Amino acid sequence: MSALIGLQCHLCKSTFPAEATYVCEKCLGPLEPIYDYASISLTREQIAARPKNIWRYRELLPITGEPQTGFHSGFTPLVRCTRLAEHLGLSELYIKDDSVNHPTLSYKDRVVSVAATRAKELGFKVLACASTGNLANSVASHAARLGMDCCVFIPNNLEAGKRLGSAIFGPTILAIAGNYDDVNRLCTQVADRYGWGFVNINLRSYYAEGAKTMGFEIVEQLGWQYPQHLISPVAGGTLLPRIARGLRELKQIGLVQGELPKIHAAQAAGCAPVVNAILAGEDYPEPVKPDTIAKSIAIGNPADGYQVVQTVKATGGTGAAVSDAQIVDAIKLLARTEGIFTEPAGGTTLAATIDLVKRGVIKPGESAVVCVTGNGYKTAEVVEGKLGEPVQLTRAFKDFESWWEGRQSAQFVNS
Numbered sequence: 001m002s003a004l005i006g007l008q009c010h011l012c013k014s015t016f017p018a019e020a021t022y023v024c025e026k027c028l029g030p031l032e033p034i035y036d037y038a039s040i041s042l043t044r045e046q047i048a049a050r051p052k053n054i055w056r057y058r059e060l061l062p063i064t065g066e067p068q069t070g071f072h073s074g075f076t077p078l079v080r081c082t083r084l085a086e087h088l089g090l091s092e093l094y095i096k097d098d099s100v101n102h103p104t105l106s107y108k109d110r111v112v113s114v115a116a117t118r119a120k121e122l123g124f125k126v127l128a129c130a131s132t133g134n135l136a137n138s139v140a141s142h143a144a145r146l147g148m149d150c151c152v153f154i155p156n157n158l159e160a161g162k163r164l165g166s167a168i169f170g171p172t173i174l175a176i177a178g179n180y181d182d183v184n185r186l187c188t189q190v191a192d193r194y195g196w197g198f199v200n201i202n203l204r205s206y207y208a209e210g211a212k213t214m215g216f217e218i219v220e221q222l223g224w225q226y227p228q229h230l231i232s233p234v235a236g237g238t239l240l241p242r243i244a245r246g247l248r249e250l251k252q253i254g255l256v257q258g259e260l261p262k263i264h265a266a267q268a269a270g271c272a273p274v275v276n277a278i279l280a281g282e283d284y285p286e287p288v289k290p291d292t293i294a295k296s297i298a299i300g301n302p303a304d305g306y307q308v309v310q311t312v313k314a315t316g317g318t319g320a321a322v323s324d325a326q327i328v329d330a331i332k333l334l335a336r337t338e339g340i341f342t343e344p345a346g347g348t349t350l351a352a353t354i355d356l357v358k359r360g361v362i363k364p365g366e367s368a369v370v371c372v373t374g375n376g377y378k379t380a381e382v383v384e385g386k387l388g389e390p391v392q393l394t395r396a397f398k399d400f401e402s403w404w405e406g407r408q409s410a411q412f413v414n415s
């Protein structure tokens, strides 16, 4: 049912069969799946009648057989945020809430569902990845339910929730003394030597396509319309360009009309190679050494940085880099206005949105979708000690009464 016909070099446009190759043998450019769009006849009604998961768009996903996993991944809520909108001075604001993605609470469940299915199709026995945490969680979970061997590589300084969130599924975890860029370099060598299925290295062309589903869903959930602005976090640069690709494909097969949103890139100031390039008018991000609490998006040398810059430029978007303090404030603001607890990647994206509103890039009457891609329960330490303490009482009613009667103000509610 997929319209997949092969892989094509993003740069020189040479075409290749749909195998586990990810760089062009002619120019070393990245390879991406191509589809026979003319063969796709898909209506909004047909999509609406399908199960609410990423595979409702399977014609536009790069598998050749039946999906193997991800039957509950995707179709996360698009939350209309009135209280947050009011706080920002906007009239139409949405959170695309992948903090509740199934099964591991981040946007990575989309890309891994596709990569793991393709890995099975291509005959890989070991599923692996280089990860800043969320990807390892998702790879370990999907490998467990597929009964595949699993080996995840992570930097050795990740949050406890991210480490446990992989360990529970029983993979081999390799904690590397170094940052993500060091981990990724090592994994490229392992992939070459041992032929494991690294979802974000030798399976990257397929993996990245899973991210398009976030764009598909946003349009469907808005009633088959584009928003005017879309704000996406950027780490390795998979998500942002694939959202745009997905949005273009929907137009190409006649499911939506109108102008693509302006797509803006959000990064932490402590690791902002892509936003730096966008703001300096450069095409190629200059690698940086990450130093931020937003560890899930701390990638100093993004694989798809060039593609992010091109996409942002093509849609008329821009970038914003925000401090760790702004990230924590945004995490708290989202929780207190909308009841959504995100991790620093989501805090980064919301803080960047606030910056874009202040700069006048997003105007009060314009619609905006903020992509919240990860869950705050995995990174509790970033807000630990910043939320006030519970009132401590004995179990005696008298004790409660004297505290209640004697309290000076109701500040404890919002401290």
Ligand SMILES: Cc1ncc(COP(=O)(O)O)c(C=O)c1O
Pocket: 106, 107, 132, 134, 135, 233, 234, 235, 236, 237, 238, 239, 240, 296, 297, 343, 345, 346, 373, 374, 375
């Ligand atoms: C929560 C979260 N959001 C966003 C990203 C950004 O990913 P990328 O730009 O690599 O698609 C990541 C990547 O690891 C992540 O864990």
Ligand SMILES: [Zn+2]
Pocket: 009, 010, 011, 012, 013, 014, 024, 025, 026, 027, 028, 029
């Ligand atoms: Zn090429």
